[in-house]
C-alpha cells in the first residue's frame with residue numbers, strides 16, 4: 001500500500017457560546033480551531049486525524065508533509081515517525097499525522113486500533129474536564145449538574161491569582177458532590193501562555209502548599225503544578241505530598257518521558273497522542289510508565305478526532321484508569337468539540353466512555369462539514 005495524496009484543512013467550527021479557557025487568560029474563544037488531515041492510498045483506504053489550529057501556522061508544514069509522505073507505505077510507521085521528528089524542526093507538533101497512518105492500518109485490518117495495540121479494555125471511566133474559572137457556588141452547581149448527568153469524576157482548574165480562592169472552589173465542589181465523586185485539579189503551570197493577560201505563576205513552595213491543602217479534600221490528582229521540564233522540582237514535590245502528581249500533556253517524544261519517569265516526577269503521565277508522539281511512540285511511553293508503576297491517562301482536550309485517537313491508546317494499554325472528557329457547558333460541549341465527526345463521543349449512564357470499535361479510529365469524519373467550515377491548504 002502507498003500513500004497517493006494528502007489533503008489538509010484548517011477549520012474553525014463555531015462554538016455554541018463563548019468559552020474562556022483558564023489556561024489562556026484574557027482569551028475568549030468563539031470557535032474550535034482544528035487542522036485536519038485526510039490521507040489517501042492506492043487501495044482506496046483513507047486515514048484522518050486532527051491537531052489544533054489558531055491562525056496560519058500549518059501552511060508550510062502541510063506542503064512539507066505532502067512532499068515527505070506521498071509514495072510511502074502507511075504500515076511503515078517507524079519510518080514515518082522518523083520523518084515527523086524531522087518535520088518538527090519547522091516548529092509545529094506533527095504527531096497527529098502518525099495517527100492517520102494507524103487509522104489506515106486499522107481499516108485495512110478491519111479492526112479498531114486499540115485491539116491491534118494491546119486490547120486492554122473496551123471502555124474507560126470518564127472525568128468531566130471543565131475549563132473555565134467560576135465562583136465557588138457556581139462551580140458547585142455545575143458539578144452537581146455533571147453528577148446528575150452521570151459523571152463520577154470531575155476536573156477543576158486552579159488558575160486564580162490567589163490560590164486560596166482555588167481551594168475554596170474545590171471545597172465547595174466537594175461539599176456539593178459528596179465523598180463518592182472523584183475530584184481532580186489542574187493548575188496548567190507546565191506551559192504558560194503569555195499573550196493576552198498576566199497569569200498566576202507557581203513555584204515549588206506554592207505547589208507544595210496547594211498540594212498539602214488538597215490532601216484533606218480527597219483530591220485524586222494535582223495536574224501540572226510546575227513547568228514541564230522542571231524535573232528536579234516535580235520530583236521533590238511528588239516526594240513531599242501524598243497527593244498524586246500528574247502531567248506531561250505537552251511533553252514530547254521518548255527523551256522527555258525518559259527523564260520524567262526515571263527522575264520520579266509524576267504518578268500519572270498524560271501524553272496526548274496528537275501532541276507527544278503519535279500512537280506508536282505513546283504506546284512505548286506507556287510501557288516505560290508501566291515499568292515505573294506510573295499510570296498513563298492521556299490529555300484529550302483538542303477536538304473529536306484527537307479525542308478518538310487518545311481513546312484508542314486508552315483502550316490499548318494496561319495502565320490507563322481515566323478518560324478526560326472535555327465538557328464545560330455552555331461554551332464547550334460534545335456537539336462542537338466533535339464538530340468534524342458524524343456523531344459526538346458520549347458518556348454512558350455509568351459515567352464511562354466506550355472505546356470506538358469500528359475499524360481504525362472507529363469514528364467517521366463528516367467531510368462536508370469540514371469543507372463547509374474550513375479552508376483546504378493542500
Ligand SMILES: [Mg+2]
Pocket residue numbers: 186188223224249299
Ligand atoms: Mg491538563
